[in-house]
Amino acid sequence: MRSIEAQSELGTHRVENQPSERDDADLMNDDPAIQESLAELDDETRRRLGNYGRAIGSRDMRWSAREANRHGPELFLFDRAGRRLDEVRFHPAYHRFMTMSRSAGYSSIAWEGTPRGHSAHALMVYMASQVEPGHCCPLTMTYAAIPALAKSDDSKILAWRDKLLRPSYDPSVAPLASKTGATMGMALTEKQGGSDVRANTTWAQRDGHGWRLTGHKWFCSAPMSDGFLTLAQTESGLTCFLVPRWLEGERNGIRLLRLKDKLGNRSNASAEIEYQQALAWQVGDVGQGVQAVIEMIHHTRLDTAIAPVGLMRAALAEAHHWVSHRSAFQRRLIDQPLMRNVLCDLALDLEGSLALGMRIARAFDGTSAEERAFARIGVALAKYLSNKLCPIVIGEAMEILGGMGYVEDTPLPMLYREAPLNGIWEGSGNVICLDALRTLEKLPLAKEMIEMEFEAAAGQDAMFRRALQDYWRDWPSVPEAGQARAFVEKTALLLSAAALIQSAPEGITEEYVRTRLSEPRGRMPGAVRLADSAKILTRLARP
Incomplete structure (x- = not known):
């Protein structure tokens, strides 16, 4: 907090009608939309999340986020004598985020025996993505690697799982035995195959x-x-391996060729690499590589469904702050009817995506066959919908700020660059939609669970019930592949509405169901008829 305000009298003019930077934010307690999810957590977990939300939401950490993205990772292939290093070095701000999130339990809380651990993890993803999403990548993969290694009884693999579970960030160049904690990446994709x-x-x-x-x-x-989970061919077929980054007394045969020059996610490094006789340990059975790595992909998909919701929340928080403190034509922007309509419409996309994402996280917490089946299909539906909405919501939020939204002094450019990422990572739109169709065809219990969610909501809301009748008329069975996107979109919208009906206060669900499922609407945000904007904007506001 600055003790002396910046100077407004500049000689040639006085700075007026320019909203100041937002102050410290309590990302947990200042967010009404997540209170329903918090009610299911025990006191200790809420305390941990509250501490994390206050720490990472501070203005100081927002500045660190800017620094981490302005000064991206650098590749060092050799030392000054020409010896191979194959290292990436990061700005101290990046390490600051890694230390804070790792110690809070981002990658471990789901596996500590904490009640509703995956829900707590999802809320951490949601909060971290609002401030600095780049550092989430290695922590998400670490979180997701833990169950992928769980079935092995190999002592070497068990040692890795133990270090992944520790809430300690140790960036030192050292073998596993010397580390206080470890992180896990992935190296799956090759040029000729892609997905x-x-x-x-x-x-x-x-x-x-x-x-x-x-x-x-x-x-x-x-x-x-x-370390990295990776796939390689053997005489018995594709197999999953764990490749250590560092060995005892030497560097493993992992050669970094270049860093990818990415659109966004700039604080985090992504690379093109070669394995040159790199030592690796087998994970799972020989020839069963896809089956071994699918557990990791399943859990990373939860994060790719939640992270865009955090990005949307951050963008709309900036937009709401702007319109609340800026005037045009003698009226505050937030009091302009069209501005309210646009902002409320965007907020409903956020509400639906968050409700669905947290419902899926609760399914990840479940242990029954029914909840596991629902998690399998639900995470694909949530990932598809939230990621298709994310660039639209952030683009509109940027436009609400006008020219300032296009300037790096605000976080909107960073958020906009980040917006497409989670829709590409762990299965782009077509891959996810086709996967959803296969799941419904091969896993009847998944279809039954969706129907149960629908019927529970239909029993509580007449508008939803009528929309569901139209859905069953249009989709009496799983459609052919060419209709996958239309089917997945409508199914995900219905599931979002069902989640809101079970969790959100009166007024939010009615507007969502009416504007997404019941009445015709335009293709652009704001092209809807909203009856009660005050209740929606109250949910969006922060102190």
Whole structure:
């Protein structure tokens, strides 16, 4: 908090009608939309989340986020004598975020035996994404790698799982045994296959208890992670491996070729790498690589469904602050009917995406076959919908700020660059939609769980019930592939509405159901008829 305000009298003019920067934010307690989810958590978990939300929401951390994105990671291939380093070095602000989020339990809280641990994790993703989303990548993969290693009884794999579970960030260049905690990345994609990992050509050969990998990976996420889950071919087929970044007394055969020059996610490094006889440990059965890594992908998809909701929340918080403190034509912007309509429409997209994302997180917390099936189909639906909405919502929020929204002095450019990422990562739109169709066809329990969610909501809301009748008329069965997007969008909207009916206060659900499911609307945000904007804007406001 500054003790002396910036000078407004500048000689040639006085600075007026320019909203000041937002002050410290309590990202948990100042957000009415997440209070329903918090009610299900125990006191200790709420305390941990509250501390994290206050710490990461401070103005100081928002400035650190800007620094971490302005001064991105640098690749150092060699030392000054020409010896290989293959290292990426980060700005101290990036390490600050990694330390804060790791110690708060971002990557471990779901596996500590904490009640509703995945819900708590999802709320951390939601809050972290509002401030500095780049550092979430390695922590999300660390969170998701833990269950992928859970079935192994190999002592080496168990040692890795133990270090992944520790809430300690240790960026040192050192082997696992010397680390206070470890992070895990992924290196799956190759040039010729992309999402079709069965086309991978990286080759693995046995070397005693371990394996030696040789090949090229087109995308390696977070290349300074302590280890990577990767896929390589063996004589028995595609197999999953854990590749340590550092060995005892030497560097593993992992060569960094270049860092990807990405649109966004600038604080975090992504690389193109080669394995040159890199030592690796087998994860799962030989020839069952996809099955071994699918558990990790399933959990990373939860984060890719939640993270865009955090991005939307951050953008709309900035927009709401702007219109509350700026006037045009003798009226505050927030009092202008059209501005209220646009902002409320965007806020409803946020509300629906958050309600659905947290319902899916609760399914991840479940242990029954029914909840596991619902998590399997629900995470695909939530990921698709929230990521398709995210760039639209952030683009409109940027426009609300006008020229200032296009300037790096505000977080809107960073948020806008980040907006497409989670829709691409862990399955782009078409991949996700086709996966949803396959799940419904091969896992009847998933379809039954969706129907149960629908019927529970229909029993409480007449408008929803009529919309559901239209849905069953249009989609009496799982459609053919060409209709996958239309089907997944409508199913996800209905599930979002059902989640709101179960959790949101009166007024939010009615507007969502009416404007998304019952009445015709234009293609652009704000092209709807809203009956009660005050209640929606109150939910969006922060002190």
